[in-house]
Amino acid sequence: MVRILEHAHLGALARGFALLGSGGGGATTMLELVLADGAGWPFDVYDIDELDPSLPCLGAAFVGSTMLLGERLPGEAPFDRLVDAAERWLGHEVPVVCSLEGGGLNGLTPLMFAGSRMVVDADLTGRAVPGLDQMSLLVDRLPGVIATCDTGAGGVMLVQTDRPVDLERVIRAATIQAGGTGGTVFAGFTVGDLLEHSIHGSTARAFELGTAFDSAAAAPLPELAAALGGRLLGHGRITAVDPDPRDPHVNAVELGGTDGQVHRLITRSETLAFVTDGRLEAAAPSIIVVLDAVTRDILEVTELALARNVVVIELAPPEWWTRRSERMRHIVPSAYGLAELDGGV
Amino acid sequence: MSEQLRLSALLAHPENGGLRVVAGPPDTAWADVVVESTEAELPVTGGERLAVLTAVPPGTPWQQDALVRRIRDRGFSALAVPAADAFGGGTRTLAARLRLTLLHVDTPMALAKACWQLLEARDALTLAYVRKVAQSIEYHADGLPDLLRHLTSSVGHGLALIDSEGVLLEAGGHLEPDVHAAIDFTPWVDVARAGSGTAASVRVDSPSREGLRIAFFGDGLSDSQLSALAVAAEVAMPAVAARILIDEVAAVNDASVSSAVLRDFVDLRGAPDPEVERRMLERGWRTTGYHLAFRMSGRTRVDTFQLLRFITGAFAAIPADSHATTSGRGVSGWLTFSEPPTPEQVESYVVALHELHLTASRSFNVATGVGSLKNGSVGLTTSLGEAADAARLAANRSATGWFVRVDGLGLGQLLLAWTSNDTFVPAARSLLAPVYDAGHDLLVTLAAYLDHESGIAATAAALGLHRNTVSTRVQRIQELLGVDMDDPEVRLALHLACRTIRL
Numbered sequence: 001m002v003r004i005l006e007h008a009h010l011g012a013l014a015r016g017f018a019l020l021g022s023g024g025g026g027a028t029t030m031l032e033l034v035l036a037d038g039a040g041w042p043f044d045v046y047d048i049d050e051l052d053p054s055l056p057c058l059g060a061a062f063v064g065s066t067m068l069l070g071e072r073l074p075g076e077a078p079f080d081r082l083v084d085a086a087e088r089w090l091g092h093e094v095p096v097v098c099s100l101e102g103g104g105l106n107g108l109t110p111l112m113f114a115g116s117r118m119v120v121d122a123d124l125t126g127r128a129v130p131g132l133d134q135m136s137l138l139v140d141r142l143p144g145v146i147a148t149c150d151t152g153a154g155g156v157m158l159v160q161t162d163r164p165v166d167l168e169r170v171i172r173a174a175t176i177q178a179g180g181t182g183g184t185v186f187a188g189f190t191v192g193d194l195l196e197h198s199i200h201g202s203t204a205r206a207f208e209l210g211t212a213f214d215s216a217a218a219a220p221l222p223e224l225a226a227a228l229g230g231r232l233l234g235h236g237r238i239t240a241v242d243p244d245p246r247d248p249h250v251n252a253v254e255l256g257g258t259d260g261q262v263h264r265l266i267t268r269s270e271t272l273a274f275v276t277d278g279r280l281e282a283a284a285p286s287i288i289v290v291l292d293a294v295t296r297d298i299l300e301v302t303e304l305a306l307a308r309n310v311v312v313i314e315l316a317p318p319e320w321w322t323r324r325s326e327r328m329r330h331i332v333p334s335a336y337g338l339a340e341l342d343g344g345v
Numbered sequence: 346m347s348e349q350l351r352l353s354a355l356l357a358h359p360e361n362g363g364l365r366v367v368a369g370p371p372d373t374a375w376a377d378v379v380v381e382s383t384e385a386e387l388p389v390t391g392g393e394r395l396a397v398l399t400a401v402p403p404g405t406p407w408q409q410d411a412l413v414r415r416i417r418d419r420g421f422s423a424l425a426v427p428a429a430d431a432f433g434g435g436t437r438t439l440a441a442r443l444r445l446t447l448l449h450v451d452t453p454m455a456l457a458k459a460c461w462q463l464l465e466a467r468d469a470l471t472l473a474y475v476r477k478v479a480q481s482i483e484y485h486a487d488g489l490p491d492l493l494r495h496l497t498s499s500v501g502h503g504l505a506l507i508d509s510e511g512v513l514l515e516a517g518g519h520l521e522p523d524v525h526a527a528i529d530f531t532p533w534v535d536v537a538r539a540g541s542g543t544a545a546s547v548r549v550d551s552p553s554r555e556g557l558r559i560a561f562f563g564d565g566l567s568d569s570q571l572s573a574l575a576v577a578a579e580v581a582m583p584a585v586a587a588r589i590l591i592d593e594v595a596a597v598n599d600a601s602v603s604s605a606v607l608r609d610f611v612d613l614r615g616a617p618d619p620e621v622e623r624r625m626l627e628r629g630w631r632t633t634g635y636h637l638a639f640r641m642s643g644r645t646r647v648d649t650f651q652l653l654r655f656i657t658g659a660f661a662a663i664p665a666d667s668h669a670t671t672s673g674r675g676v677s678g679w680l681t682f683s684e685p686p687t688p689e690q691v692e693s694y695v696v697a698l699h700e701l702h703l704t705a706s707r708s709f710n711v712a713t714g715v716g717s718l719k720n721g722s723v724g725l726t727t728s729l730g731e732a733a734d735a736a737r738l739a740a741n742r743s744a745t746g747w748f749v750r751v752d753g754l755g756l757g758q759l760l761l762a763w764t765s766n767d768t769f770v771p772a773a774r775s776l777l778a779p780v781y782d783a784g785h786d787l788l789v790t791l792a793a794y795l796d797h798e799s800g801i802a803a804t805a806a807a808l809g810l811h812r813n814t815v816s817t818r819v820q821r822i823q824e825l826l827g828v829d830m831d832d833p834e835v836r837l838a839l840h841l842a843c844r845t846i847r848l
Contacts, residue, residue: 239434239435240406240433240434240435242405242406242433244405245404245405246404252405252406252407254406254433254434254435256435256438260438260442261442262410262435262436262438262439262442264406264407264410264435266407273407275407275410275411277410277414277439277442277443278407278410278411278412278413278414278415278439278443279411279414280411338405339403339408340403340407340408340411341407
């Protein structure tokens with residue numbers, strides 16, 4: 001069924017993707033502003049089965065530092081050169097666009113193409129993830145996927161490889177060269193490929209979550225958790241933020257629970273696990289949402305500062321990940337070298 | 346197992362591998378201990394035991410949380426691991442919340458050995474203590490306190506020499522008064538407990554001092570530790586008793602040497618003598634500066650050595666450079682100041698010496714004299730002389746509590762005290778002999794006449810005689826003595842002689 005996105009839905013949709021960001025994925029504010037001023041509302045968003053499976057598809061996302069994106073505003077058409085390069089390499093036009101990352105700001109990125117291409121409601125992660133090699137197409141080793149990205153000063157790079165980690169590392173290096181942030185476009189797959197190798201309906205889920213959140217944001221915590229279809233994991237004050245001795249990107253955020261429990265949120269670029277009194281309560285791919293207990297703001301991991309009073313809610317993981325154990329291997333905490341945190345599902 | 350492994354006993358064990366309580370219940374006991382390298386090797390059911398892990402635990406807070414959680418879930422009530430003191434606040438809170446005693450240990454194998462000694466190998470524990478006592482005796486000790494320090498540092502527990510009144514000497518800690526009160530002084534070996542304090546004591550068989558005991562003490566020692574320490578005390582006791590005797594002989598010897606030095610110094614009467622100067626400096630006696638001397642002499646026979654020991658012990662309460670030694674039938678001492686003290690300070694020191702006299706009076710029958718503040722080598726001799734004179738006076742002064750200070754005396758009194766010595770009295774006797782032989786009346790008249798400034802009328806009034814009688818008697822006295830009574834020198838000599846004879 002074609003979903004029609006009204007201009008008025010943008011806020012709720014952004015809130016939903018922020019929740020799916022699991023504490024990462026970047027703030028949606030910038031894209032909300034870009035889209036709010038853009039033309040072409042309302043947008044059509046297609047389900048996968050409404051489109052011809054043979055139609056070529058592309059996915060677009062901003063990569064690099066999401067914080068830098070707030071400082072260096074993206075240009076008017078940040079993906080045009082990347083899409084041109086991909087189409088030239090493939091030798092045909094790509095009429096359909098999907099999302100690369102269904103959490104955080106990139107959940108909204110496909111809408112930037114709404115005027116020129118068909119937006120399909122599918123994405124490659126279902127939540128925020130840090131690595132391009134964690135895209136579902138690459139996790140399932142779908143052949144023929146190429147990627148283009150910015151290299152800075154108008155430069156474009158195209159990568160074709162059978163080894164996903166190369167794609168991650170080369171694009172990461174190019175993004176650093178481009179100044180720390182830039183766009184990337186995946187292509188070389190069809191709508192049909194998305195049927196098996198993508199997470200379906202993230203936009204719909206984000207919209208539902210965002211709407212539920214907006215209506216229950218001021219409600220008591222168990223009620224709010226229930227409205228989101230999630231589980232209230234804990235509520236407490238941040239008493240310590242301990243960096244991991246082995247990986248400076250990893251922090252263990254200690255919460256003094258309201259009933260005396262000792263909670264720990266283990267974060268990297270997203271929240272990865274939640275431990276209460278030494279017992280693992282939740283872990284990636286589950287989506288672990290952190291809210292400010294007072295303002296009910298959806299917090300990113302960088303905002304978890306000492307003495308902040310926070311609420312932690314677990315949302316169900318995208319089912320695509322949990323269906324196969326070889327997929328899980330790419331998303332559970334041990335994928336980042338964090339021991340003893342797998343198995344929270 | 347009937348014997349329990351108490352945390353307090355382990356903490357008190359001198360070789361517990363650096364055991365420290367990090368979090369959780371501090372007062373706890375276990376039936377047994379399990380030692381493994383990692384958590385995975387521990388038995389599934391802990392059964393309120395102590396788990397000791399030899400491997401360093403994981404470094405991240407959530408792993409430490411999980412370790413604490415799993416150990417507790419297995420039923421262990423305590424966990425000792427290396428590097429536990431680096432565990433964060435959250436993990437400590439969790440341990441307390443789960444009632445798991447979290448212990449840090451530097452050397453887990455040493456802790457395991459300590460547990461084994463306390464639980465199963467008491468003889469090994471006893472032997473270890475006895476061996477340490479033997480090792481400490483091997484080293485030279487400067488005195489009893491030094492010997493006690495050697496013993497305590499080697500055995501690893503506090504050691505005190507006590508009598509029924511209190512602690513005489515202690516090393517390696519402080520024996521609490523309530524533990525001291527709990528010690529029974531009758532039996533040969535005694536084990537005492539009061540609150541968390543514990544002590545194992547043994548009677549000291551010393552020929553010179555009775556009612557002494559030595560006690561090893563510590564907080565929370567278990568019965569097995571105390572009985573092992575009692576054996577250690579029994580082994581250490583002869584060394585302590587011998588040391589008491591040796592120290593006593595050495596002290597007596599030292600007192601007689603210092604007494605001789607002081608005598609030589611006083612005999613010099615301030616004349617410089619490099620040899621005496623050197624011997625005094627060896628004892629830490631400076632002649633430069635300002636000195637306030639005192640003398641405490643026995644009104645009846647006193648043990649001057651014991652008195653000296655008492656006085657030097659009490660010097661701690663006087664904030665000045667103080668010295669004392671035996672001298673004749675008493676003790677002479679002095680306070681030395683490099684800067685001249687103010688009159689107020691001098692007064693406070695005299696008060697302190699008076700206090701010293703009062704405390705000494707409880708145990709010794711003494712009279713005390715205090716000299717005046719004097720400067721330099723001659724001054725010290727003078728002050729010592731004054732103190733000796735004052736002490737001699739004080740011996741007859743019950744009214745002042747047998748305490749006399751030179752600055753508080755009339756000069757006449759002092760003069761009188763000085764004239765009542767052995768050389769002057771016979772001289773006075775022979776001077777007055779003609780009058781003395783002629784009858785008591787003449788002597789009384791002469792004394793009254795001199796007392797009344799050679800006034801006939803005043804003398805007559807004082808004696809209730811007619812002035813002619815007095816004038817006749819004076820004339821007769823003048824004839825008998827063959828002296829000129831108008832000469833002031835003569836009058837002074839006669840006056841003093843009369844006073845001395847009357848005494």
